[in-house]
Amino acid sequence: NAGVTQTPKFQVLKTGQSMTLQCAQDMNHNSMYWYRQDPGMGLRLIYYSASEGTTDKGEVPNGYNVSRLNKREFSLRLESAAPSQTSVYFCASSEFQPTDTQYFGPGTRLTVL
Amino acid sequence: KNEVEQSPQNLTAQEGEFITINCSYSVGISALHWLQQHPGGGIVSLFMLSSGKKKHGRLIATINIQEKHSSLHITASHPRDSAVYICAVYLYSGGGADGLTFGKGTHLIIQP
Numbered sequence: 001n002a003g004v005t006q007t008p009k010f011q012v013l014k015t016g017q018s019m020t021l022q023c024a025q026d027m028n029h030n031s032m033y034w035y036r037q038d039p040g041m042g043l044r045l046i047y048y049s050a051s052e053g054t055t056d057k058g059e060v061p062n063g064y065n066v067s068r069l070n071k072r073e074f075s076l077r078l079e080s081a082a083p084s085q086t087s088v089y090f091c092a093s094s095e096f097q098p099t100d101t102q103y104f105g106p107g108t109r110l111t112v113l
Numbered sequence: 114k115n116e117v118e119q120s121p122q123n124l125t126a127q128e129g130e131f132i133t134i135n136c137s138y139s140v141g142i143s144a145l146h147w148l149q150q151h152p153g154g155g156i157v158s159l160f161m162l163s164s165g166k167k168k169h170g171r172l173i174a175t176i177n178i179q180e181k182h183s184s185l186h187i188t189a190s191h192p193r194d195s196a197v198y199i200c201a202v203y204l205y206s207g208g209g210a211d212g213l214t215f216g217k218g219t220h221l222i223i224q225p
Binding site: 026028033040041043044045048058059088090092098099100101102104106107 | 201
């Protein structure tokens with residue numbers, strides 16, 4: 001039972017490059033989330049998915065796209081990376097609601113040069 | 114203005130001390146979470162509260178809905194408790210962001 005897994009753990013991109021961050025959970029949770037964490041700031045919600053096939057924008061969605069491929073997987077795509085997207089990205093899941101206990105992945109440290 | 118304020122931002126204490134970390138929020142909420150972020154970066158959920166008090170081992174979390182305030186206490190603190198403790202709330206006035214709003218965290222160091 002791996003919980004929430006994320007790949008890759010580290011990534012360095014040049015400005016303008018694209019990449020996809022992968023997230024998967026094996027707890028049969030309905031809701032999944034993508035957050036970013038920046039120094040001196042709290043975690044901020046990028047996108048949220050309440051169920052397979054549905055996604056909603058969070059606080060900071062600009063520059064990102066997401067796909068809820070199935071109940072297990074929720075990917076985050078940067079189409080044209082910018083230095084402002086340098087951050088640590090966390091994926092999380094919860095059984096149903098955001099108010100339920102959230103389980104976090106180990107994070108992806110992304111640097112955009 | 115951050116709608117979730119934590120204090121103190123940094124706290125250094127000696128092993129065995131009783132620790133209190135505070136969280137205040139500005140609007141009505143339906144739930145409050147306390148999370149722990151390890152030095153290696155991993156985040157673990159400690160408590161979810163909507164009222165009253167919860168206890169797990171040496172950790173105690175309380176919430177006062179009327180005063181819009183929650184506290185996390187650690188009894189008999191130990192160096193392994195060194196971490197960043199994060200308060201997060203689910204706000205009624207979510208502003209379209211259907212998720213948690215997080216405080217900036219309290220960086221706790223327990224010295225042997």
